[in-house]
Amino acid sequence: MSAVLTDRLTVRYGETLALDEVSVDVAEGRICGLLGMNGSGKSTLFKSLMGLIRPDGGEIRILDGAQRRARREGLIVYVPQSEAVDWNFPVTVADVVLMGRYGHLSIARRPRRRDREAVQAALHRVGLTELAGKPIGALSGGQRKRAFVARGIAQDARLLLLDEPFAGVDRTSEAMITDLLRQLRDEGRTVVISTHDLAGVPALCDEAVLLQQRVVAHGPVEHALAPEMLARAFGMTEAP
Numbered sequence: 001m002s003a004v005l006t007d008r009l010t011v012r013y014g015e016t017l018a019l020d021e022v023s024v025d026v027a028e029g030r031i032c033g034l035l036g037m038n039g040s041g042k043s044t045l046f047k048s049l050m051g052l053i054r055p056d057g058g059e060i061r062i063l064d065g066a067q068r069r070a071r072r073e074g075l076i077v078y079v080p081q082s083e084a085v086d087w088n089f090p091v092t093v094a095d096v097v098l099m100g101r102y103g104h105l106s107i108a109r110r111p112r113r114r115d116r117e118a119v120q121a122a123l124h125r126v127g128l129t130e131l132a133g134k135p136i137g138a139l140s141g142g143q144r145k146r147a148f149v150a151r152g153i154a155q156d157a158r159l160l161l162l163d164e165p166f167a168g169v170d171r172t173s174e175a176m177i178t179d180l181l182r183q184l185r186d187e188g189r190t191v192v193i194s195t196h197d198l199a200g201v202p203a204l205c206d207e208a209v210l211l212q213q214r215v216v217a218h219g220p221v222e223h224a225l226a227p228e229m230l231a232r233a234f235g236m237t238e239a240p
C-alpha cells in the first residue's frame, strides 16, 4: 500500500514554479528522506500533502485514499519548520498533544479519559511527561519537535511529515527523535522527513527523494545520493 502517492503534482506561486510534475510513491512502513536545496520545493510538497496548498495540477493520494479523508480521520500529521510556528501561542505541551485527539473527541468535543490517557502515553513515549504543563514556547527546539511527534502518536497518525526535524535540535533530542522515528516505522507507520543533513540520511532513511522542483532521484539511499544525482540536485560532485 502507498502512504504517499503523487502524480504529476504541480504548484506555482505566481511566476515561481515550486513543484513541476512531481510523481512520487512512498510505500507504507518506510522512512523516506526528502532532500533538496533551499527553495527546491520540500515545504511546498508537505503543505500540498496536508491540503494546505491547492495544487495547480496533478493528483495526491494518501494511504490509498482521498487526501481529504486522510486529514479528516487524522491519519496524517505535519511537523512544520520551527520558524513557521508562533511559539508565543498560549498553550501547554499537553494541549498541543491533545489537539491530535480532536478527530477522536465526542461531539461535545470534551476530552474523555481515553483522550487524556492517549495524551499521557504519547508524552511518556517522547520523554516529555515532566513538561506537560509548561507553555510550548518555553521548550527547547528539540523538545518542541518531540511534542509535535507526540501529537501524531496521540492521534494515531499513519503518516508523519517532518519538516527539518533536526534543525536547531540538541544531540540528545536528535538521538531520541531518531529512535522514535525508527520505532514508529517498525509499527508500520510512514515517516517522511525533509532535511539538509545529507550525512544523517543513510543511517536513518530507508529511501530518499532528491527534489529540485522536479524529482531528480527516488530510490534506495545509495542510489538517490549517488554523486551524479547530488550533482544534479545540489550542484556538487561528491557526497559529503
Ligand SMILES: Nc1ncnc2c1ncn2[C@@H]1O[C@H](COP(=O)(O)OP(=O)(O)OP(=O)(O)O)[C@@H](O)[C@H]1O
Binding pocket: 013, 016, 017, 018, 036, 037, 038, 039, 040, 041, 042, 043, 044, 045
Ligand atoms: N508563499 C509563497 N509565496 C511565493 N513564493 C513562495 C511561497 N512559498 C514558497 N515560495 C517559493 O517556492 C519555492 C519553493 O519553496 P519551498 O519553501 O517549498 O522550498 P524548500 O525546499 O522547503 O526550501 P527550504 O529548504 O529553504 O525550506 C521557492 O522558490 C520559494 O521562494
